[in-house]
Amino acid sequence: KKDLVDGKCPEHLxxxxWVEEENYFFRxxxxxxxxxxxxETDELRVLPQTRKNEVLSFIRSGLEDFSISRSxxxxxNWGIPVPRDESQIIYTWFDGLNIYQTGVGFGYDENLWQKWWPADVHVIGKGIIRFHAVYWIGMLLSxxxxxxxSIFVHGYIASGGQKMSKSLGNVIDPFEVIQKYGAEALRYYLLREIPxxxxxxxxxERFEQLYNADLANGLGNMVARVAALAERAGEFSVASLQFTDKEIEDVRKYLDEFRFDEAMKLIWSWIADLDRQINDKKPWTLSGPGLFETLTPWVKQINKLGVALQPFMPETAEKILTQFKGPKILSQAPLFPRF
Structure with a gap:
Protein backbone atom coordinates (compact mmCIF):
# COMPACT_ATOMS: atom_id res chain seq x y z
CA LYS A 1 0.00 0.00 0.00
CA LYS A 2 2.86 2.38 0.78
CA ASP A 3 3.87 2.40 -2.91
CA LEU A 4 0.45 3.55 -4.15
CA VAL A 5 -0.28 7.15 -5.09
CA ASP A 6 -3.90 8.14 -4.46
CA GLY A 7 -4.69 4.45 -4.27
CA LYS A 8 -3.21 3.73 -7.70
CA CYS A 9 -0.04 2.23 -9.14
CA PRO A 10 2.15 5.29 -9.89
CA GLU A 11 3.39 3.81 -13.17
CA HIS A 12 0.26 2.24 -14.65
CA LEU A 13 -2.25 4.62 -12.99
CA TRP A 18 -6.93 -6.99 -3.70
CA VAL A 19 -6.76 -10.79 -3.52
CA GLU A 20 -6.52 -13.12 -0.55
CA GLU A 21 -5.25 -16.66 -1.11
CA GLU A 22 -2.60 -19.11 0.08
CA ASN A 23 0.80 -18.80 -1.61
CA TYR A 24 4.39 -19.83 -1.09
CA PHE A 25 6.75 -17.09 0.11
CA PHE A 26 10.46 -16.37 -0.21
CA ARG A 27 12.09 -15.29 3.05
CA GLU A 40 26.49 0.02 0.38
CA THR A 41 30.10 -1.10 -0.13
CA ASP A 42 29.77 -1.35 -3.93
CA GLU A 43 30.60 -5.04 -3.86
CA LEU A 44 27.40 -5.06 -5.88
CA ARG A 45 27.62 -1.80 -7.82
CA VAL A 46 24.32 -0.05 -8.55
CA LEU A 47 24.51 2.91 -10.91
CA PRO A 48 23.71 5.77 -11.03
CA GLN A 49 24.13 6.92 -7.43
CA THR A 50 20.53 8.12 -7.28
CA ARG A 51 19.32 4.58 -7.99
CA LYS A 52 21.73 3.16 -5.44
CA ASN A 53 20.28 5.55 -2.85
CA GLU A 54 16.75 4.54 -3.88
CA VAL A 55 17.50 0.84 -3.39
CA LEU A 56 19.22 1.39 -0.05
CA SER A 57 16.26 3.46 1.16
CA PHE A 58 13.89 0.66 0.16
CA ILE A 59 16.01 -1.95 1.95
CA ARG A 60 16.36 0.14 5.12
CA SER A 61 12.60 0.60 5.30
CA GLY A 62 12.45 -3.13 6.07
CA LEU A 63 12.35 -6.00 3.59
CA GLU A 64 9.27 -8.18 3.70
CA ASP A 65 8.99 -11.76 2.54
CA PHE A 66 7.30 -11.87 -0.87
CA SER A 67 4.91 -14.25 -2.55
CA ILE A 68 6.51 -16.49 -5.18
CA SER A 69 3.42 -18.39 -6.33
CA ARG A 70 -0.13 -17.85 -7.49
CA SER A 71 -3.10 -20.18 -7.39
CA ASN A 77 -3.51 -22.43 -15.63
CA TRP A 78 -0.59 -20.61 -17.28
CA GLY A 79 2.97 -20.89 -15.99
CA ILE A 80 5.34 -23.33 -14.34
CA PRO A 81 3.74 -25.53 -11.65
CA VAL A 82 5.24 -25.45 -8.16
CA PRO A 83 7.03 -28.79 -7.63
CA ARG A 84 4.94 -31.21 -5.57
CA ASP A 85 2.00 -28.80 -5.49
CA GLU A 86 -0.06 -28.70 -8.67
CA SER A 87 -2.47 -26.19 -7.14
CA GLN A 88 0.14 -23.41 -7.37
CA ILE A 89 1.94 -21.73 -10.29
CA ILE A 90 5.35 -20.08 -9.81
CA TYR A 91 5.17 -16.27 -9.85
CA THR A 92 6.56 -15.02 -13.15
CA TRP A 93 9.27 -12.83 -11.59
CA PHE A 94 10.54 -15.72 -9.49
CA ASP A 95 11.09 -17.99 -12.47
CA GLY A 96 11.80 -15.18 -14.94
CA LEU A 97 14.85 -13.82 -13.12
CA ASN A 98 16.43 -17.26 -13.20
CA ILE A 99 16.50 -17.10 -16.99
CA TYR A 100 19.65 -15.00 -16.62
CA GLN A 101 21.36 -18.21 -15.53
CA THR A 102 19.44 -20.94 -17.32
CA GLY A 103 19.94 -19.02 -20.55
CA VAL A 104 23.70 -19.52 -20.23
CA GLY A 105 23.78 -23.16 -19.24
CA PHE A 106 22.89 -23.33 -15.54
CA GLY A 107 21.70 -26.83 -14.71
CA TYR A 108 22.63 -28.40 -18.04
CA ASP A 109 25.94 -27.02 -19.38
CA GLU A 110 28.46 -26.31 -16.63
CA ASN A 111 31.20 -25.05 -18.98
CA LEU A 112 28.88 -22.58 -20.69
CA TRP A 113 27.57 -21.34 -17.35
CA GLN A 114 31.07 -20.88 -15.93
CA LYS A 115 32.02 -18.90 -19.04
CA TRP A 116 29.21 -16.36 -18.76
CA TRP A 117 28.28 -16.21 -15.08
CA PRO A 118 28.49 -14.11 -13.00
CA ALA A 119 27.23 -11.31 -15.23
CA ASP A 120 29.43 -8.23 -15.53
CA VAL A 121 26.36 -6.02 -15.64
CA HIS A 122 22.57 -6.17 -15.66
CA VAL A 123 21.14 -3.34 -17.80
CA ILE A 124 17.60 -2.63 -16.61
CA GLY A 125 14.86 -0.02 -16.69
CA LYS A 126 14.14 2.00 -13.57
CA GLY A 127 10.70 0.40 -13.15
CA ILE A 128 12.14 -3.03 -12.31
CA ILE A 129 15.04 -2.03 -10.08
CA ARG A 130 13.71 -3.74 -6.94
CA PHE A 131 13.33 -7.07 -8.67
CA HIS A 132 16.95 -7.02 -9.82
CA ALA A 133 18.78 -5.21 -7.03
CA VAL A 134 16.88 -6.78 -4.11
CA TYR A 135 14.72 -9.83 -4.89
CA TRP A 136 17.12 -11.40 -7.39
CA ILE A 137 20.10 -10.82 -5.11
CA GLY A 138 18.28 -12.46 -2.21
CA MET A 139 17.45 -15.45 -4.39
CA LEU A 140 21.09 -15.86 -5.45
CA LEU A 141 22.31 -15.55 -1.86
CA SER A 142 19.80 -18.18 -0.80
CA SER A 150 26.99 -4.33 -11.51
CA ILE A 151 23.44 -3.17 -12.13
CA PHE A 152 23.04 -0.20 -14.46
CA VAL A 153 19.61 1.41 -14.24
CA HIS A 154 18.44 3.56 -17.14
CA GLY A 155 15.42 5.80 -17.49
CA TYR A 156 12.56 5.89 -19.96
CA ILE A 157 12.33 7.38 -23.45
CA ALA A 158 9.37 9.64 -24.13
CA SER A 159 8.12 10.80 -27.53
CA GLY A 160 7.68 14.53 -27.81
CA GLY A 161 7.47 14.84 -24.04
CA GLN A 162 4.74 12.21 -23.73
CA LYS A 163 4.76 8.55 -22.84
CA MET A 164 4.72 6.46 -26.01
CA SER A 165 1.22 5.15 -26.67
CA LYS A 166 -0.48 3.56 -29.66
CA SER A 167 -3.63 5.51 -28.88
CA LEU A 168 -1.67 8.78 -29.10
CA GLY A 169 0.03 7.63 -32.28
CA ASN A 170 3.45 8.69 -31.03
CA VAL A 171 5.23 5.33 -30.85
CA ILE A 172 8.64 5.45 -32.54
CA ASP A 173 9.37 2.43 -34.72
CA PRO A 174 13.16 1.92 -34.61
CA PHE A 175 13.08 -0.17 -37.77
CA GLU A 176 11.63 2.75 -39.71
CA VAL A 177 14.39 5.01 -38.42
CA ILE A 178 17.04 2.44 -39.31
CA GLN A 179 15.62 1.88 -42.78
CA LYS A 180 15.97 5.56 -43.65
CA TYR A 181 19.01 6.67 -41.65
CA GLY A 182 20.84 3.47 -40.69
CA ALA A 183 21.45 1.79 -37.34
CA GLU A 184 24.55 3.84 -36.61
CA ALA A 185 22.60 7.10 -36.69
CA LEU A 186 20.02 5.72 -34.27
CA ARG A 187 22.77 4.45 -31.98
CA TYR A 188 24.30 7.91 -31.98
CA TYR A 189 21.04 9.61 -31.04
CA LEU A 190 20.22 7.20 -28.24
CA LEU A 191 23.72 7.30 -26.78
CA ARG A 192 24.28 11.05 -27.15
CA GLU A 193 20.84 12.59 -26.69
CA ILE A 194 19.26 10.26 -24.10
CA PRO A 195 20.76 10.90 -20.63
CA GLU A 205 12.76 16.82 -35.63
CA ARG A 206 15.56 16.58 -33.06
CA PHE A 207 16.85 13.35 -34.60
CA GLU A 208 17.19 14.90 -38.06
CA GLN A 209 18.76 18.01 -36.56
CA LEU A 210 21.46 15.95 -34.83
CA TYR A 211 21.92 13.69 -37.83
CA ASN A 212 22.71 16.58 -40.15
CA ALA A 213 24.70 18.67 -37.66
CA ASP A 214 26.76 15.97 -35.94
CA LEU A 215 26.95 13.08 -38.39
CA ALA A 216 26.63 14.38 -41.95
CA ASN A 217 28.17 17.84 -41.43
CA GLY A 218 30.26 17.02 -38.36
CA LEU A 219 32.00 13.67 -38.35
CA GLY A 220 31.22 12.75 -41.95
CA ASN A 221 32.31 16.04 -43.51
CA MET A 222 35.47 16.24 -41.44
CA VAL A 223 36.54 12.69 -42.39
CA ALA A 224 35.82 13.38 -46.06
CA ARG A 225 37.81 16.64 -46.04
CA VAL A 226 40.91 15.08 -44.48
CA ALA A 227 40.71 11.99 -46.70
CA ALA A 228 40.54 14.10 -49.88
CA LEU A 229 43.59 16.11 -48.81
CA ALA A 230 45.48 13.00 -47.67
CA GLU A 231 44.84 11.31 -51.01
CA ARG A 232 46.95 13.92 -52.80
CA ALA A 233 49.52 14.25 -50.01
CA GLY A 234 51.17 10.86 -50.55
CA GLU A 235 51.74 7.86 -48.31
CA PHE A 236 51.75 8.03 -44.51
CA SER A 237 53.99 6.02 -42.21
CA VAL A 238 51.78 3.63 -40.28
CA ALA A 239 53.95 4.20 -37.19
CA SER A 240 53.23 7.93 -37.32
CA LEU A 241 49.52 7.22 -37.02
CA GLN A 242 49.75 5.25 -33.76
CA PHE A 243 48.50 6.64 -30.45
CA THR A 244 48.54 5.48 -26.84
CA ASP A 245 45.72 4.10 -24.71
CA LYS A 246 46.19 7.09 -22.42
CA GLU A 247 44.82 9.35 -25.16
CA ILE A 248 41.40 7.67 -24.94
CA GLU A 249 41.51 7.02 -21.18
CA ASP A 250 38.68 9.47 -20.47
CA VAL A 251 36.39 7.56 -22.83
CA ARG A 252 37.17 4.36 -20.92
CA LYS A 253 36.36 6.09 -17.63
CA TYR A 254 32.95 7.14 -18.92
CA LEU A 255 32.32 3.60 -20.15
CA ASP A 256 33.18 2.20 -16.72
CA GLU A 257 30.47 4.44 -15.26
CA PHE A 258 28.01 3.76 -18.14
CA ARG A 259 28.06 7.48 -18.98
CA PHE A 260 27.55 6.92 -22.69
CA ASP A 261 26.20 10.43 -23.24
CA GLU A 262 29.29 12.02 -21.69
CA ALA A 263 31.60 9.77 -23.72
CA MET A 264 29.89 10.83 -26.94
CA LYS A 265 30.07 14.51 -25.99
CA LEU A 266 33.80 14.11 -25.37
CA ILE A 267 34.39 12.40 -28.72
CA TRP A 268 32.41 15.07 -30.55
CA SER A 269 34.42 17.78 -28.81
CA TRP A 270 37.49 16.22 -30.46
CA ILE A 271 35.70 16.37 -33.81
CA ALA A 272 34.80 20.04 -33.30
CA ASP A 273 38.39 20.84 -32.30
CA LEU A 274 39.78 19.12 -35.38
CA ASP A 275 37.29 20.98 -37.56
CA ARG A 276 38.49 24.28 -36.08
CA GLN A 277 42.11 23.37 -36.80
CA ILE A 278 41.26 22.57 -40.42
CA ASN A 279 39.42 25.87 -40.88
CA ASP A 280 42.22 27.84 -39.20
CA LYS A 281 45.12 26.29 -41.14
CA LYS A 282 43.35 26.09 -44.53
CA PRO A 283 45.27 22.99 -45.70
CA TRP A 284 43.70 23.17 -49.16
CA THR A 285 46.07 26.08 -49.82
CA LEU A 286 49.13 23.90 -49.05
CA SER A 287 51.06 21.36 -51.10
CA GLY A 288 54.14 19.15 -50.86
CA PRO A 289 55.86 18.67 -47.47
CA GLY A 290 53.83 21.43 -45.85
CA LEU A 291 50.56 19.65 -46.61
CA PHE A 292 51.94 16.30 -45.47
CA GLU A 293 53.23 17.67 -42.15
CA THR A 294 49.94 19.43 -41.48
CA LEU A 295 47.85 16.35 -42.23
CA THR A 296 49.85 13.75 -40.27
CA PRO A 297 48.59 14.68 -36.76
CA TRP A 298 45.05 15.00 -38.13
CA VAL A 299 45.14 11.55 -39.69
CA LYS A 300 46.42 10.23 -36.37
CA GLN A 301 43.55 11.99 -34.59
CA ILE A 302 41.00 10.43 -36.94
CA ASN A 303 42.43 6.99 -36.17
CA LYS A 304 42.01 7.79 -32.49
CA LEU A 305 38.40 8.78 -33.17
CA GLY A 306 37.84 5.48 -34.96
CA VAL A 307 39.04 3.47 -31.97
CA ALA A 308 37.09 5.62 -29.50
CA LEU A 309 33.90 5.07 -31.52
CA GLN A 310 34.20 1.27 -31.59
CA PRO A 311 32.00 0.57 -28.53
CA PHE A 312 29.32 3.00 -29.71
CA MET A 313 29.22 3.01 -33.51
CA PRO A 314 31.13 -0.11 -34.59
CA GLU A 315 30.29 0.03 -38.30
CA THR A 316 31.34 3.67 -38.60
CA ALA A 317 34.49 2.99 -36.58
CA GLU A 318 35.45 0.12 -38.87
CA LYS A 319 34.99 2.27 -41.99
CA ILE A 320 37.17 5.03 -40.52
CA LEU A 321 39.94 2.71 -39.36
CA THR A 322 40.00 0.86 -42.68
CA GLN A 323 40.15 4.11 -44.65
CA PHE A 324 42.83 5.77 -42.50
CA LYS A 325 45.09 2.86 -41.56
CA GLY A 326 47.63 3.96 -44.19
CA PRO A 327 49.98 4.09 -45.84
CA LYS A 328 47.78 5.28 -48.72
CA ILE A 329 44.54 7.05 -47.80
CA LEU A 330 41.78 7.35 -50.39
CA SER A 331 38.49 9.22 -50.53
CA GLN A 332 35.40 7.10 -49.93
CA ALA A 333 31.63 7.48 -50.09
CA PRO A 334 30.23 9.77 -47.35
CA LEU A 335 29.83 8.12 -43.96
CA PHE A 336 26.45 9.80 -43.54
CA PRO A 337 24.68 11.14 -46.64
CA ARG A 338 22.78 14.38 -46.12
CA PHE A 339 18.98 14.38 -45.98
Whole structure:
Protein backbone atom coordinates (compact mmCIF):
# COMPACT_ATOMS: atom_id res chain seq x y z
CA LYS A 1 0.00 0.00 0.00
CA LYS A 2 2.86 2.38 0.78
CA ASP A 3 3.87 2.40 -2.91
CA LEU A 4 0.45 3.55 -4.15
CA VAL A 5 -0.28 7.15 -5.09
CA ASP A 6 -3.90 8.14 -4.46
CA GLY A 7 -4.69 4.45 -4.27
CA LYS A 8 -3.21 3.73 -7.70
CA CYS A 9 -0.04 2.23 -9.14
CA PRO A 10 2.15 5.29 -9.89
CA GLU A 11 3.39 3.81 -13.17
CA HIS A 12 0.26 2.24 -14.65
CA LEU A 13 -2.25 4.62 -12.99
CA UNK A 14 -4.57 1.74 -12.11
CA UNK A 15 -6.05 0.64 -8.82
CA UNK A 16 -4.77 -2.74 -7.62
CA UNK A 17 -7.05 -5.73 -7.28
CA TRP A 18 -6.93 -6.99 -3.70
CA VAL A 19 -6.76 -10.79 -3.52
CA GLU A 20 -6.52 -13.12 -0.55
CA GLU A 21 -5.25 -16.66 -1.11
CA GLU A 22 -2.60 -19.11 0.08
CA ASN A 23 0.80 -18.80 -1.61
CA TYR A 24 4.39 -19.83 -1.09
CA PHE A 25 6.75 -17.09 0.11
CA PHE A 26 10.46 -16.37 -0.21
CA ARG A 27 12.09 -15.29 3.05
CA UNK A 28 13.68 -12.12 1.73
CA UNK A 29 13.86 -10.58 5.20
CA UNK A 30 16.57 -13.10 6.10
CA UNK A 31 18.96 -11.43 3.64
CA UNK A 32 18.30 -7.77 4.41
CA UNK A 33 21.60 -7.00 6.14
CA UNK A 34 23.69 -8.86 3.56
CA UNK A 35 22.01 -7.17 0.59
CA UNK A 36 22.34 -3.75 2.21
CA UNK A 37 26.06 -4.25 2.88
CA UNK A 38 26.73 -5.55 -0.64
CA UNK A 39 25.21 -2.44 -2.21
CA GLU A 40 26.49 0.02 0.38
CA THR A 41 30.10 -1.10 -0.13
CA ASP A 42 29.77 -1.35 -3.93
CA GLU A 43 30.60 -5.04 -3.86
CA LEU A 44 27.40 -5.06 -5.88
CA ARG A 45 27.62 -1.80 -7.82
CA VAL A 46 24.32 -0.05 -8.55
CA LEU A 47 24.51 2.91 -10.91
CA PRO A 48 23.71 5.77 -11.03
CA GLN A 49 24.13 6.92 -7.43
CA THR A 50 20.53 8.12 -7.28
CA ARG A 51 19.32 4.58 -7.99
CA LYS A 52 21.73 3.16 -5.44
CA ASN A 53 20.28 5.55 -2.85
CA GLU A 54 16.75 4.54 -3.88
CA VAL A 55 17.50 0.84 -3.39
CA LEU A 56 19.22 1.39 -0.05
CA SER A 57 16.26 3.46 1.16
CA PHE A 58 13.89 0.66 0.16
CA ILE A 59 16.01 -1.95 1.95
CA ARG A 60 16.36 0.14 5.12
CA SER A 61 12.60 0.60 5.30
CA GLY A 62 12.45 -3.13 6.07
CA LEU A 63 12.35 -6.00 3.59
CA GLU A 64 9.27 -8.18 3.70
CA ASP A 65 8.99 -11.76 2.54
CA PHE A 66 7.30 -11.87 -0.87
CA SER A 67 4.91 -14.25 -2.55
CA ILE A 68 6.51 -16.49 -5.18
CA SER A 69 3.42 -18.39 -6.33
CA ARG A 70 -0.13 -17.85 -7.49
CA SER A 71 -3.10 -20.18 -7.39
CA UNK A 72 -3.52 -22.15 -10.58
CA UNK A 73 -7.02 -20.71 -10.92
CA UNK A 74 -5.87 -17.08 -10.69
CA UNK A 75 -2.96 -17.79 -13.05
CA UNK A 76 -5.50 -19.21 -15.51
CA ASN A 77 -3.51 -22.43 -15.63
CA TRP A 78 -0.59 -20.61 -17.28
CA GLY A 79 2.97 -20.89 -15.99
CA ILE A 80 5.34 -23.33 -14.34
CA PRO A 81 3.74 -25.53 -11.65
CA VAL A 82 5.24 -25.45 -8.16
CA PRO A 83 7.03 -28.79 -7.63
CA ARG A 84 4.94 -31.21 -5.57
CA ASP A 85 2.00 -28.80 -5.49
CA GLU A 86 -0.06 -28.70 -8.67
CA SER A 87 -2.47 -26.19 -7.14
CA GLN A 88 0.14 -23.41 -7.37
CA ILE A 89 1.94 -21.73 -10.29
CA ILE A 90 5.35 -20.08 -9.81
CA TYR A 91 5.17 -16.27 -9.85
CA THR A 92 6.56 -15.02 -13.15
CA TRP A 93 9.27 -12.83 -11.59
CA PHE A 94 10.54 -15.72 -9.49
CA ASP A 95 11.09 -17.99 -12.47
CA GLY A 96 11.80 -15.18 -14.94
CA LEU A 97 14.85 -13.82 -13.12
CA ASN A 98 16.43 -17.26 -13.20
CA ILE A 99 16.50 -17.10 -16.99
CA TYR A 100 19.65 -15.00 -16.62
CA GLN A 101 21.36 -18.21 -15.53
CA THR A 102 19.44 -20.94 -17.32
CA GLY A 103 19.94 -19.02 -20.55
CA VAL A 104 23.70 -19.52 -20.23
CA GLY A 105 23.78 -23.16 -19.24
CA PHE A 106 22.89 -23.33 -15.54
CA GLY A 107 21.70 -26.83 -14.71
CA TYR A 108 22.63 -28.40 -18.04
CA ASP A 109 25.94 -27.02 -19.38
CA GLU A 110 28.46 -26.31 -16.63
CA ASN A 111 31.20 -25.05 -18.98
CA LEU A 112 28.88 -22.58 -20.69
CA TRP A 113 27.57 -21.34 -17.35
CA GLN A 114 31.07 -20.88 -15.93
CA LYS A 115 32.02 -18.90 -19.04
CA TRP A 116 29.21 -16.36 -18.76
CA TRP A 117 28.28 -16.21 -15.08
CA PRO A 118 28.49 -14.11 -13.00
CA ALA A 119 27.23 -11.31 -15.23
CA ASP A 120 29.43 -8.23 -15.53
CA VAL A 121 26.36 -6.02 -15.64
CA HIS A 122 22.57 -6.17 -15.66
CA VAL A 123 21.14 -3.34 -17.80
CA ILE A 124 17.60 -2.63 -16.61
CA GLY A 125 14.86 -0.02 -16.69
CA LYS A 126 14.14 2.00 -13.57
CA GLY A 127 10.70 0.40 -13.15
CA ILE A 128 12.14 -3.03 -12.31
CA ILE A 129 15.04 -2.03 -10.08
CA ARG A 130 13.71 -3.74 -6.94
CA PHE A 131 13.33 -7.07 -8.67
CA HIS A 132 16.95 -7.02 -9.82
CA ALA A 133 18.78 -5.21 -7.03
CA VAL A 134 16.88 -6.78 -4.11
CA TYR A 135 14.72 -9.83 -4.89
CA TRP A 136 17.12 -11.40 -7.39
CA ILE A 137 20.10 -10.82 -5.11
CA GLY A 138 18.28 -12.46 -2.21
CA MET A 139 17.45 -15.45 -4.39
CA LEU A 140 21.09 -15.86 -5.45
CA LEU A 141 22.31 -15.55 -1.86
CA SER A 142 19.80 -18.18 -0.80
CA UNK A 143 21.06 -20.56 -3.49
CA UNK A 144 24.72 -19.86 -2.70
CA UNK A 145 25.39 -18.61 -6.25
CA UNK A 146 27.61 -15.80 -7.50
CA UNK A 147 26.12 -12.33 -7.85
CA UNK A 148 26.22 -10.01 -10.86
CA UNK A 149 28.98 -7.44 -10.56
CA SER A 150 26.99 -4.33 -11.51
CA ILE A 151 23.44 -3.17 -12.13
CA PHE A 152 23.04 -0.20 -14.46
CA VAL A 153 19.61 1.41 -14.24
CA HIS A 154 18.44 3.56 -17.14
CA GLY A 155 15.42 5.80 -17.49
CA TYR A 156 12.56 5.89 -19.96
CA ILE A 157 12.33 7.38 -23.45
CA ALA A 158 9.37 9.64 -24.13
CA SER A 159 8.12 10.80 -27.53
CA GLY A 160 7.68 14.53 -27.81
CA GLY A 161 7.47 14.84 -24.04
CA GLN A 162 4.74 12.21 -23.73
CA LYS A 163 4.76 8.55 -22.84
CA MET A 164 4.72 6.46 -26.01
CA SER A 165 1.22 5.15 -26.67
CA LYS A 166 -0.48 3.56 -29.66
CA SER A 167 -3.63 5.51 -28.88
CA LEU A 168 -1.67 8.78 -29.10
CA GLY A 169 0.03 7.63 -32.28
CA ASN A 170 3.45 8.69 -31.03
CA VAL A 171 5.23 5.33 -30.85
CA ILE A 172 8.64 5.45 -32.54
CA ASP A 173 9.37 2.43 -34.72
CA PRO A 174 13.16 1.92 -34.61
CA PHE A 175 13.08 -0.17 -37.77
CA GLU A 176 11.63 2.75 -39.71
CA VAL A 177 14.39 5.01 -38.42
CA ILE A 178 17.04 2.44 -39.31
CA GLN A 179 15.62 1.88 -42.78
CA LYS A 180 15.97 5.56 -43.65
CA TYR A 181 19.01 6.67 -41.65
CA GLY A 182 20.84 3.47 -40.69
CA ALA A 183 21.45 1.79 -37.34
CA GLU A 184 24.55 3.84 -36.61
CA ALA A 185 22.60 7.10 -36.69
CA LEU A 186 20.02 5.72 -34.27
CA ARG A 187 22.77 4.45 -31.98
CA TYR A 188 24.30 7.91 -31.98
CA TYR A 189 21.04 9.61 -31.04
CA LEU A 190 20.22 7.20 -28.24
CA LEU A 191 23.72 7.30 -26.78
CA ARG A 192 24.28 11.05 -27.15
CA GLU A 193 20.84 12.59 -26.69
CA ILE A 194 19.26 10.26 -24.10
CA PRO A 195 20.76 10.90 -20.63
CA UNK A 196 22.47 7.73 -19.45
CA UNK A 197 21.35 8.44 -15.88
CA UNK A 198 17.87 9.79 -16.54
CA UNK A 199 14.84 9.96 -18.80
CA UNK A 200 15.11 11.16 -22.38
CA UNK A 201 13.00 12.20 -25.33
CA UNK A 202 12.84 11.28 -29.00
CA UNK A 203 11.41 13.41 -31.79
CA UNK A 204 12.07 13.09 -35.50
CA GLU A 205 12.76 16.82 -35.63
CA ARG A 206 15.56 16.58 -33.06
CA PHE A 207 16.85 13.35 -34.60
CA GLU A 208 17.19 14.90 -38.06
CA GLN A 209 18.76 18.01 -36.56
CA LEU A 210 21.46 15.95 -34.83
CA TYR A 211 21.92 13.69 -37.83
CA ASN A 212 22.71 16.58 -40.15
CA ALA A 213 24.70 18.67 -37.66
CA ASP A 214 26.76 15.97 -35.94
CA LEU A 215 26.95 13.08 -38.39
CA ALA A 216 26.63 14.38 -41.95
CA ASN A 217 28.17 17.84 -41.43
CA GLY A 218 30.26 17.02 -38.36
CA LEU A 219 32.00 13.67 -38.35
CA GLY A 220 31.22 12.75 -41.95
CA ASN A 221 32.31 16.04 -43.51
CA MET A 222 35.47 16.24 -41.44
CA VAL A 223 36.54 12.69 -42.39
CA ALA A 224 35.82 13.38 -46.06
CA ARG A 225 37.81 16.64 -46.04
CA VAL A 226 40.91 15.08 -44.48
CA ALA A 227 40.71 11.99 -46.70
CA ALA A 228 40.54 14.10 -49.88
CA LEU A 229 43.59 16.11 -48.81
CA ALA A 230 45.48 13.00 -47.67
CA GLU A 231 44.84 11.31 -51.01
CA ARG A 232 46.95 13.92 -52.80
CA ALA A 233 49.52 14.25 -50.01
CA GLY A 234 51.17 10.86 -50.55
CA GLU A 235 51.74 7.86 -48.31
CA PHE A 236 51.75 8.03 -44.51
CA SER A 237 53.99 6.02 -42.21
CA VAL A 238 51.78 3.63 -40.28
CA ALA A 239 53.95 4.20 -37.19
CA SER A 240 53.23 7.93 -37.32
CA LEU A 241 49.52 7.22 -37.02
CA GLN A 242 49.75 5.25 -33.76
CA PHE A 243 48.50 6.64 -30.45
CA THR A 244 48.54 5.48 -26.84
CA ASP A 245 45.72 4.10 -24.71
CA LYS A 246 46.19 7.09 -22.42
CA GLU A 247 44.82 9.35 -25.16
CA ILE A 248 41.40 7.67 -24.94
CA GLU A 249 41.51 7.02 -21.18
CA ASP A 250 38.68 9.47 -20.47
CA VAL A 251 36.39 7.56 -22.83
CA ARG A 252 37.17 4.36 -20.92
CA LYS A 253 36.36 6.09 -17.63
CA TYR A 254 32.95 7.14 -18.92
CA LEU A 255 32.32 3.60 -20.15
CA ASP A 256 33.18 2.20 -16.72
CA GLU A 257 30.47 4.44 -15.26
CA PHE A 258 28.01 3.76 -18.14
CA ARG A 259 28.06 7.48 -18.98
CA PHE A 260 27.55 6.92 -22.69
CA ASP A 261 26.20 10.43 -23.24
CA GLU A 262 29.29 12.02 -21.69
CA ALA A 263 31.60 9.77 -23.72
CA MET A 264 29.89 10.83 -26.94
CA LYS A 265 30.07 14.51 -25.99
CA LEU A 266 33.80 14.11 -25.37
CA ILE A 267 34.39 12.40 -28.72
CA TRP A 268 32.41 15.07 -30.55
CA SER A 269 34.42 17.78 -28.81
CA TRP A 270 37.49 16.22 -30.46
CA ILE A 271 35.70 16.37 -33.81
CA ALA A 272 34.80 20.04 -33.30
CA ASP A 273 38.39 20.84 -32.30
CA LEU A 274 39.78 19.12 -35.38
CA ASP A 275 37.29 20.98 -37.56
CA ARG A 276 38.49 24.28 -36.08
CA GLN A 277 42.11 23.37 -36.80
CA ILE A 278 41.26 22.57 -40.42
CA ASN A 279 39.42 25.87 -40.88
CA ASP A 280 42.22 27.84 -39.20
CA LYS A 281 45.12 26.29 -41.14
CA LYS A 282 43.35 26.09 -44.53
CA PRO A 283 45.27 22.99 -45.70
CA TRP A 284 43.70 23.17 -49.16
CA THR A 285 46.07 26.08 -49.82
CA LEU A 286 49.13 23.90 -49.05
CA SER A 287 51.06 21.36 -51.10
CA GLY A 288 54.14 19.15 -50.86
CA PRO A 289 55.86 18.67 -47.47
CA GLY A 290 53.83 21.43 -45.85
CA LEU A 291 50.56 19.65 -46.61
CA PHE A 292 51.94 16.30 -45.47
CA GLU A 293 53.23 17.67 -42.15
CA THR A 294 49.94 19.43 -41.48
CA LEU A 295 47.85 16.35 -42.23
CA THR A 296 49.85 13.75 -40.27
CA PRO A 297 48.59 14.68 -36.76
CA TRP A 298 45.05 15.00 -38.13
CA VAL A 299 45.14 11.55 -39.69
CA LYS A 300 46.42 10.23 -36.37
CA GLN A 301 43.55 11.99 -34.59
CA ILE A 302 41.00 10.43 -36.94
CA ASN A 303 42.43 6.99 -36.17
CA LYS A 304 42.01 7.79 -32.49
CA LEU A 305 38.40 8.78 -33.17
CA GLY A 306 37.84 5.48 -34.96
CA VAL A 307 39.04 3.47 -31.97
CA ALA A 308 37.09 5.62 -29.50
CA LEU A 309 33.90 5.07 -31.52
CA GLN A 310 34.20 1.27 -31.59
CA PRO A 311 32.00 0.57 -28.53
CA PHE A 312 29.32 3.00 -29.71
CA MET A 313 29.22 3.01 -33.51
CA PRO A 314 31.13 -0.11 -34.59
CA GLU A 315 30.29 0.03 -38.30
CA THR A 316 31.34 3.67 -38.60
CA ALA A 317 34.49 2.99 -36.58
CA GLU A 318 35.45 0.12 -38.87
CA LYS A 319 34.99 2.27 -41.99
CA ILE A 320 37.17 5.03 -40.52
CA LEU A 321 39.94 2.71 -39.36
CA THR A 322 40.00 0.86 -42.68
CA GLN A 323 40.15 4.11 -44.65
CA PHE A 324 42.83 5.77 -42.50
CA LYS A 325 45.09 2.86 -41.56
CA GLY A 326 47.63 3.96 -44.19
CA PRO A 327 49.98 4.09 -45.84
CA LYS A 328 47.78 5.28 -48.72
CA ILE A 329 44.54 7.05 -47.80
CA LEU A 330 41.78 7.35 -50.39
CA SER A 331 38.49 9.22 -50.53
CA GLN A 332 35.40 7.10 -49.93
CA ALA A 333 31.63 7.48 -50.09
CA PRO A 334 30.23 9.77 -47.35
CA LEU A 335 29.83 8.12 -43.96
CA PHE A 336 26.45 9.80 -43.54
CA PRO A 337 24.68 11.14 -46.64
CA ARG A 338 22.78 14.38 -46.12
CA PHE A 339 18.98 14.38 -45.98
Missing amino acids: KEPE LSKYQERIEKLI RQRAK AGLSLPK AYGDGDFTY
